[in-house]
Amino acid sequence: MQTIPGPRAKEIARRDRIAARVRSVAPSGIRRFFDLIQTMDGVISLGVGEPDFTTPWHIREAAIYSIERGYTMYTSNYGLIELRRLIAEHLIRRYGVDYDPRDEIMVTFGVSEGLDLAMRAILDPGDEVLVPDPGYVSYAPCVTFTGGVVRAVPTLADNGFRPHPADFAQRVNDRTKAVLVGYPNNPTGAAPDRETLSQIAKIVAERDLIAISDEIYDRLIYGREHVCFASLPEMRDRTILLGGFSKAYAMTGWRVGYVAAPRDLMDGMLKIHQYTALCAPITSQMAAIEALKNGEAAVEDMVEEYNRRRRVIVKGLNDAGLSCHEPEGAFYAFPSTAATNLSDEEFAEQLLLEERVAVVPGSAFGECGRNHVRCCYATSLAQIEEALRRIDRFVKRKRQG
Ligand SMILES: Cc1ncc(COP(=O)(O)O)c(C=O)c1O
Helix, strand or coil: CCCCCHHHHHHHHHHHCCCHHHHCCCCCCCHHHHHHHHCCCCCEECCCCCCCCCCCHHHHHHHHHHHHCCCCCCCCCCCCHHHHHHHHHHHHHHHCCCCCCCCCEEEECHHHHHHHHHHHHHCCCCCEEEEEECCCCCHHHHHHHCCCEEEEEECCHHHCCCCCHHHHHHHCCCCEEEEEECCCCCCCCCCCCHHHHHHHHHHHHHCCCEEEEECCCCCCECCCCCCCHHHCCCCHHHEEEEEECCCCCCCHHHCCEEEECCHHHHHHHHHHHHHHCCCCCHHHHHHHHHHHHHCHHHHHHHHHHHHHHHHHHHHHHHHCCCCCCCCCECCEECCECHHHCCCHHHHHHHHHHHHCEECEEHHHHCHHHCCEEEEECCCCHHHHHHHHHHHHHHHHHHHHC
């Protein structure tokens, strides 16, 4: 029998305490940058994907008042029925898609929990999920944690990172269980039109798949309609729709979102949620009720402001020589670093150290994000303008040198 020297044996034993599928996932590529930023002064952050607005006061006040009235207990596993009714009304009013608030809508700890529940409820080990690349950092890990397999579907800058339906069709095989669609997209801001999404929906129907549609940015869309995937022909009963409050209402810290899905899929997700989370926090649910009842004006104001910033940042990045497609939704610009001859990681690191502007390397979001950086414009116009001056100086220097 082979003997392993002491310290190495210990190392192996330690390593094996964590399951192989968890070990196989690399830590978030964004974290290293945020750790570095914490140690520096005067940094303008275009890094974190979080609104710079505070939750509108009337929403905070409703939550405070609910605590004063003694609402401090568990709710139904599905969430407060009043909130579920409001979510159902929102979905039918905006997108014409009809869910029964009694058992087809569940309130979750943000879209993050919804995503995890969706994957755990539908995937057996070895099942494949098509995931557009680049995409939100949690998509692939949530698949891997269940024992599922990610099949990346490339999306490219020359098409504004919108997907080509044929690229999905090509990758479907007998093990494919689901397709993840996440539009408007983080990190690219892409929001494909109805025709493109309908073609993807057709593949879902023909190949008998499930669609998981992350629509957390549904309200942050500029000059075009948001297409709710579940509203496309035959998709309502094939889609797990994930929605949230974090972005549109500036409520990231409240940890509240929802899942809408046909009953059989909901039953699977509810079972996991029931045993692992019980219910979303009641105070946050109270706040979400107020957001849906009276938050529309605030959403519209914030969207208008994001749109103004979007135009400034996209023009500024292109003027600086960083080719940047026009993002159609969310609050991210995703320029190429090619003009500087730097990789995305080199670009982000040097820009941070030399000019104190934080952006996120595109490769954190998948292979197709390589040589791009994500610049979040959910920060004030004054900060964006100063960041652009610094980026311009940085690019000029790199081009000369
Ligand atoms: C595309 C996408 N989905 C989900 C989330 C997580 O949202 P929540 O705060 O609702 O958990 C984020 C957060 O950045 C996101 O960008």
